[in-house]
Amino acid sequence: MPKPDLILLALEESSILYLMDRALRAVQYETAIARDVEALGKILKEATPSLLLIGEKFDGHEGLRIARELQGRFPTLPFLLYTEKLKPDLIRGLLQLGLSGYLAPPLKTDDIVEAVENCLRNAHRVGDWLRKEVKRTTASLQKRAQISEAERSRLETVFNNIHDSVMILNQDNVILLVNPAMCRAFGLNAQTVVGKPVLEIVTHPDVIALLTRTDTNDPFQYHEVSFPDGRVGNAQFTDIQGVGHALTMQDITYLKEVDRIRSEFVHTVSHDLRSPLTSVIGYSELVERVGPLNETQREFIGRIQDSIQHITSLINDLLDLGSIEAGRDTHREFVQVEGILRYTINMLDGQIKSKQLKVQTEIAPGLPALRANPIRLRQVFDNVVGNAIKYSPLDSEIQISIHAEENQVIFQVTDHGPGIPASDQPRIFDKFYRAANISSEVEGSGLGLAIVKNIVENHQGRIWVESTVGKGSSFFIVLPVNAEPAKTMRRL
Numbered sequence: 052m053p054k055p056d057l058i059l060l061a062l063e064e065s066s067i068l069y070l071m072d073r074a075l076r077a078v079q080y081e082t083a084i085a086r087d088v089e090a091l092g093k094i095l096k097e098a099t100p101s102l103l104l105i106g107e108k109f110d111g112h113e114g115l116r117i118a119r120e121l122q123g124r125f126p127t128l129p130f131l132l133y134t135e136k137l138k139p140d141l142i143r144g145l146l147q148l149g150l151s152g153y154l155a156p157p158l159k160t161d162d163i164v165e166a167v168e169n170c171l172r173n174a175h176r177v178g179d180w181l182r183k184e185v186k187r188t189t190a191s192l193q194k195r196a197q198i199s200e201a202e203r204s205r206l207e208t209v210f211n212n213i214h215d216s217v218m219i220l221n222q223d224n225v226i227l228l229v230n231p232a233m234c235r236a237f238g239l240n241a242q243t244v245v246g247k248p249v250l251e252i253v254t255h256p257d258v259i260a261l262l263t264r265t266d267t268n269d270p271f272q273y274h275e276v277s278f279p280d281g282r283v284g285n286a287q288f289t290d291i292q293g294v295g296h297a298l299t300m301q302d303i304t305y306l307k308e309v310d311r312i313r314s315e316f317v318h319t320v321s322h323d324l325r326s327p328l329t330s331v332i333g334y335s336e337l338v339e340r341v342g343p344l345n346e347t348q349r350e351f352i353g354r355i356q357d358s359i360q361h362i363t364s365l366i367n368d369l370l371d372l373g374s375i376e377a378g379r380d381t382h383r384e385f386v387q388v389e390g391i392l393r394y395t396i397n398m399l400d401g402q403i404k405s406k407q408l409k410v411q412t413e414i415a416p417g418l419p420a421l422r423a424n425p426i427r428l429r430q431v432f433d434n435v436v437g438n439a440i441k442y443s444p445l446d447s448e449i450q451i452s453i454h455a456e457e458n459q460v461i462f463q464v465t466d467h468g469p470g471i472p473a474s475d476q477p478r479i480f481d482k483f484y485r486a487a488n489i490s491s492e493v494e495g496s497g498l499g500l501a502i503v504k505n506i507v508e509n510h511q512g513r514i515w516v517e518s519t520v521g522k523g524s525s526f527f528i529v530l531p532v533n534a535e536p537a538k539t540m541r542r543l
């Protein structure tokens with residue numbers, strides 16, 4: 052048998068209180084009587100009444116005020132208000148509170164029972180609806196929780212099994228997550244490193260160099276990481292909005308190996324080609340000495356010599372590039388850049404004159420001496436000034452300037468040639484790359500700027516271009532005054 056509903060009566064001592072009590076008990080309700088506010092609070096806390104019937108005045112307080120306060124604490128408890136006299140103000144108060152109903156004299160037993168039953172029926176309906184809603188919401192939350200749990204565990208599996216090393220850091224570079232590949236690469240214990248600053252945990256100098264780089268606003272930075280056992284990683288440090296940063300690293304050992312084999316092959320082939328070419332040139336020069344040549348024969352011999360010269364300079368470029376990339380460019384001495392630049396301009400004077408170019412030079416006085424390899428610096432100036440001449444239209448101007456700023460020397464050469472399309476600009480420093488707007492008739496191998504960039508970076512400097520198609524190009528080279536040879540950092 053279900054437990055009977057408990058009706059809590061909070062009314063002043065009066066005959067009506069007893070009438071209500073009797074009437075309700077007669078129809079099998081349980082009743083509890085609260086004679087003051089304290090008792091009311093106690094019963095509400097200890098028993099679970101199904102309905103509160105409260106007098107308009109109770110224990111010196113407004114019944115409506117008590118009901119308003121209790122509504123906050125017991126939102127599902129239905130209320131009935133008993134009033135001696137129904138006044139408009141009271142009805143407004145009842146409506147504002149959304150109370151379930153009221154009782155007012157003259158009262159008969161049936162009126163009391165009917166009002167209580169109506170009120171309970173409504174409350175049960177609301178209760179059932181609420182229970183159903185709660186069940187529905189709980190089920191949907193459970194489903195969502197299951198989905199997000201499945202999602203989370205799928206992501207965790209991916210994170211733990213990817214071959215690349217991944218570490219997630221917050222804004223202060225404290226480790227939030229680290230995957231097993233990263234732990235293996237640096238010998239870390241995932242359990243103990245989470246929550247610690249990455250710079251305390253990963254002490255590899257290449258990683259420190261990457262994490263502490265301040266010279267770039269590039270949101271995507273990378274650095275090669277060389278391990279003592281010969282492995283090489285390509286590490287990136289990337290901003291992640293709202294989280295912090297990601298440190299990722301791919302194993303590029305096999306790519307480095309392929310690159311080394313390729314370079315060695317190019318080096319060997321170039322080297323082996325040089326000797327036969329020297330003898331071809333030598334014999335082509337001797338031909339004329341052993342007997343007279345007619346005009347056509349002389350022209351053909353001339354063409355052979357031009358072609359051999361072209362191949363020889365290509366081979367020399369390849370051999371140069373190979374030895375700079377292999378880190379063999381370590382010679383350093385104090386060099387006066389001004390002298391080298393003037394030498395380059397003098398050497399190129401023939402080409403300048405033949406294209407009727409005006410070259411304006413602005414060399415700041417008192418330039419500091421650079422610790423550099425003078426032969427390599429000459430190659431840099433020869434290539435960049437040579438390109439400016441080569442790509443300039445006849446009878447145009449070239450500006451060359453060099454000045455010092457805070458322990459570095461800044462060199463700039465500006466021409467008014469065809470310019471370089473924006474999409475080609477990032478690639479012109481790659482080997483064999485020639486921009487799309489240059490006719491194939493213009494001589495060149497696409498190796499010059501690759502050599503220049505390697506030399507500049509080997510001197511711990513930077514090179515970049517600013518260019519507008521149809522207007523011209525400016526190449527900038529910044530070299531530190533006192534730089535040691537850079538660690539080999541071959542770009543793949």
Ligand code: ADP
Nearest residue numbers: 438439442479485486489495496497498499500
């Ligand atoms: P190349 O032998 O083709 O001149 P470089 O490596 O010196 O090779 O230059 C690579 C490419 O960059 C060139 O083919 C050309 O497209 C572009 N370039 C270099 N310098 C200039 C310049 N001053 N004006 C326009 N384009 C240039």
